[in-house]
Amino acid sequence: MLTIQNLSFSYGVIQVLDDITMVVPTGRITCILGRNGVGKTTLLMNVMGLLRPTIGAVLMGEHDLTDLAADRRSALGLGLVPQGRRIFPRLTVIENLRVALAARRQPTDRIPDDIYDLFPVLKTMSHRRGGDLSGGQQQQLAIARALVADPQVLLLDEPTEGIQPNVIQHIGTVLRHLVDERGLTIVMVEQYLDFVKEIGDRFFLMDRRRVVAEGLTSDLSADLVHRHLTV
Amino acid sequence: MTCARAIAGALVIVAACVCLERPSRTLQAAAPMEMRGTTTVAVVAALDVAPAAGETSAAASPSSAALPDWALETLQNTFAGLSAGSILVLLALGLSIIFGLMGVINLAHGEFMMVGAYTAYVVSESFKAYLPPGAFDYFYLVALPLSFLVAGGVGVLCEYLVIRHLYGRPIETLLATWGISLLLIQTARLIFGDTTSFTPPSWLQGGWRVIPGLVLPLNRLFLIGLCVAAVAAVYLLVQRTPFGLLLRATTEDRPIASALGVPTRWIDGLTFGFGTGLAGLAGAIVPLYDKLNPNMGQSYVVDSFMVVVVGGIGKLAGAVVAGAGLGFLTKYLEPWLQAVYGKLAVLALIIVFLQWRPSGLFPDRGRSAES
Numbered sequence: 001m002l003t004i005q006n007l008s009f010s011y012g013v014i015q016v017l018d019d020i021t022m023v024v025p026t027g028r029i030t031c032i033l034g035r036n037g038v039g040k041t042t043l044l045m046n047v048m049g050l051l052r053p054t055i056g057a058v059l060m061g062e063h064d065l066t067d068l069a070a071d072r073r074s075a076l077g078l079g080l081v082p083q084g085r086r087i088f089p090r091l092t093v094i095e096n097l098r099v100a101l102a103a104r105r106q107p108t109d110r111i112p113d114d115i116y117d118l119f120p121v122l123k124t125m126s127h128r129r130g131g132d133l134s135g136g137q138q139q140q141l142a143i144a145r146a147l148v149a150d151p152q153v154l155l156l157d158e159p160t161e162g163i164q165p166n167v168i169q170h171i172g173t174v175l176r177h178l179v180d181e182r183g184l185t186i187v188m189v190e191q192y193l194d195f196v197k198e199i200g201d202r203f204f205l206m207d208r209r210r211v212v213a214e215g216l217t218s219d220l221s222a223d224l225v226h227r228h229l230t231v
Numbered sequence: 232m233t234c235a236r237a238i239a240g241a242l243v244i245v246a247a248c249v250c251l252e253r254p255s256r257t258l259q260a261a262a263p264m265e266m267r268g269t270t271t272v273a274v275v276a277a278l279d280v281a282p283a284a285g286e287t288s289a290a291a292s293p294s295s296a297a298l299p300d301w302a303l304e305t306l307q308n309t310f311a312g313l314s315a316g317s318i319l320v321l322l323a324l325g326l327s328i329i330f331g332l333m334g335v336i337n338l339a340h341g342e343f344m345m346v347g348a349y350t351a352y353v354v355s356e357s358f359k360a361y362l363p364p365g366a367f368d369y370f371y372l373v374a375l376p377l378s379f380l381v382a383g384g385v386g387v388l389c390e391y392l393v394i395r396h397l398y399g400r401p402i403e404t405l406l407a408t409w410g411i412s413l414l415l416i417q418t419a420r421l422i423f424g425d426t427t428s429f430t431p432p433s434w435l436q437g438g439w440r441v442i443p444g445l446v447l448p449l450n451r452l453f454l455i456g457l458c459v460a461a462v463a464a465v466y467l468l469v470q471r472t473p474f475g476l477l478l479r480a481t482t483e484d485r486p487i488a489s490a491l492g493v494p495t496r497w498i499d500g501l502t503f504g505f506g507t508g509l510a511g512l513a514g515a516i517v518p519l520y521d522k523l524n525p526n527m528g529q530s531y532v533v534d535s536f537m538v539v540v541v542g543g544i545g546k547l548a549g550a551v552v553a554g555a556g557l558g559f560l561t562k563y564l565e566p567w568l569q570a571v572y573g574k575l576a577v578l579a580l581i582i583v584f585l586q587w588r589p590s591g592l593f594p595d596r597g598r599s600a601e602s
Contacts, residue, residue, distance in 0.1 A: 049490075050486045050489070071490075071495065073490075074489075074492035079490075079491075080487075080490040082490070086484055088479070088484055091479060091480060099477065099480045099488065099491050099493065100491045100492055102473035102474075102493075103488075103491060103492035109473065145491065146491070149492055
C-alpha cells in the first residue's frame with residue numbers, strides 16, 4: 001500500500017503542494033484529477049523521488065521511501081511512466097527496454113515475452129530508434145519499459161495525452177488487465193475524464209495545491225467536475 | 232544547446248590565447264621528435280646507401296631512394312599527422328564522454344594525462360631500483376595499465392570529493408576543475424621537480440624501415456596502434472556492454488534513467504574515472520618521445536578541446552575524425568607556414584568551420600535532435 005503523508009513541496013518560494021495526504025489502495029487504479037498547474041505531476045515526481053518534499057513522507061508497505069533516491073525506490077517496486085513519455089531517443093526500442101534489466105544486473109538481458117504480448121507493435125519495431133517512433137508507439141514503449149522492471153506500484157502521468165483513440169483504448173485494456181490479473185497497483189494522473197470513468201476505480205481531486213475530494217470514480221459528480229475541472 | 236555553443240566558443244578563444252601566449256607547446260613537443268624522426272631517416276638512408284654504392288659518390292644523393300622526395304615528404308607528414316592526432320584522440324575521447332554524460336568541462340583533463348605520465352616514470356624508476364637490469368625492458372607493460380588505473384583512480388576521487396557537488400552548475404565546475412589542475416601541477420612539481428625523463432624500453436626504440444628512405448619510428452607506430460585499440464575498446468564498452476547501455480541512458484535522460492533503477496551516482500563516478508584513465512594512458516605514451524614536466528598537460532588539453540568542439544560534443548566518431556584531421560592539417564601546414572603560423576592557420580580554419588557547422592562534424596538530425 002502506497003501512502004503519502006502530509007506532503008508539501010515548494011519550488012524555491014513558490015509552494016506547489018500543500019499538505020497532501022493520500023492512501024492508495026493496492027490492486028486498484030487510482031486517478032489524480034485536476035486542472036493544469038494544480039501540482040499533479042509535481043506530486044508524482046515527489047512520490048518517485050525525482051523531487052524531494054519540503055516536509056511530509058512517502059511510504060510503501062513497511063518501507064519509508066522519503067530519503068531514498070529514485071533508483072532505490074525503483075528497486076523496491078515503484079515504476080514511472082512520465083509525462084511526455086521521455087523515451088531515450090537515440091536508444092533502440094530493445095535498448096530502451098533493457099535499461100531496467102541492466103540496472104538490476106540480471107543474469108539474462110532477455111525481455112520477458114509477456115511485454116510483447118501486451119504491446120505487439122514493439123516486437124516489429126525492436127531495432128528502430130526510440131526517437132523515431134510515433135507518439136502512440138512511444139507511449140506503449142514507455143509503459144513496457146516501466147513494466148520490465150516488474151513494479152508493484154506503477155505511476156502514470158497522462159498516458160492518453162496526444163494519443164489516437166484506438167491506442168488509448170488498447171492502453172486502457174492493458175492497464176485494466178495488469179491490475180485485475182496480476183494485482184498491480186496503478187496511480188494515474190489524467191485529464192481525460194471519460195478514460196478515468198472507464199478504467200479508474202478511485203479518484204483524488206486536486207485544486208490549488210490541495211486535495212479537495214476523493215471517492216469512487218463512479219461517484220464523480222457533475223457538481224465536482226464543474227467546480228474543480230471545467231475551465 | 233546555446234549554452235554548449237557559448238562554452239565551445241569560449242574554449243576556442245581560450246585556445247587561441249594560450250597558443251599565442253606560448254607558441255604551441257604541443258607542436259614544439261612534437262617537432263623535436265619529428266626532427267628526430269627525419270634525422271633517423273636521413274641517417275638510416277645514408278647508412279643504407281653508402282655501402283651499397285661505395286665507389287660512386289653520386290649515389291649518396293636522395294634521388295637513389297625508391298620514391299621521389301615529394302612523395303616521401305607526404306608520407307612522412309601523413310604519418311606525423313596520424314601520430315600527433317592519435318594523442319589528441321585519446322584525450323578527446325575522455326573529455327567528450329565526460330562532457331556528454333555530466334555536462335562537466337574538465338579543465339584538469341591534461342593534468343590527469345600528466346598523472347599518467349608520472350606514473351609511468353615511477354614504474355620505470357622502481358624497475359631500475361628494485362629489479363634486475365634484464366627486467367627493465369618490461370617495465371612499460373606494467374606502466375601502461377597502471378597509468379590508466381592511477382589516473383582513473385585520482386579521477387574517481389576528484390569526482391567524489393569535488394565535482395559531484397557541482398553538477399548542473401557549469402561555471403562552478405569550470406573553476407573547480409581548473410583549481411584541481413593547479414593543485415595537481417603543484418603537487419607533481421613538489422614531488423618530481425621540474426623536468427624529468429625516462430629511457431623507453433629497447434623494443435620501442437629505433438624505427439621500421441618501410442622502403443629505402445622511409446623509416447617510421449617504433450614509438451610513434453606504437454602510439455597509433457594503442458590509439459586504435461583504445462578507440463575500439465571505448466566503442467565496444469559504450470555500445471555493447473550493460474555498463475555502456477546505462478551510460479547512454481543516463482546521458483540521454485538522467486532522471487528517467489534513475490526512475491528505471493539506474494544508479495546514476497555510480498555511473499557518474501565510474502565514467503569520470505574511465506575518461507581520466509584514458510587521459511592517463513595517453514600520458515604514459517608522451518615520455519616515449521618527449522621530456523616530462525608538471526605543465527605538460529596544459530599544452531595538449533587545448534588542442535584536445537578543439538578536437539571535441541570540432542567533432543561535436545559527446546560524439547565519439549566526431550572525436551576520432553576531428554583528432555586525426557587536426558593532426559593531418561597541422562602537419563601538412565607546418566612545412567609551408569612554420570609551427571606558429573601553421574597553428575594560427577588551423578585556429579582560423581576551426582573558427583570558420585564552426586560558423587558553418589556550429590554543432591560540429593556530426594550533429595544530431597531528425598526528431599531526436601530537438602529533445
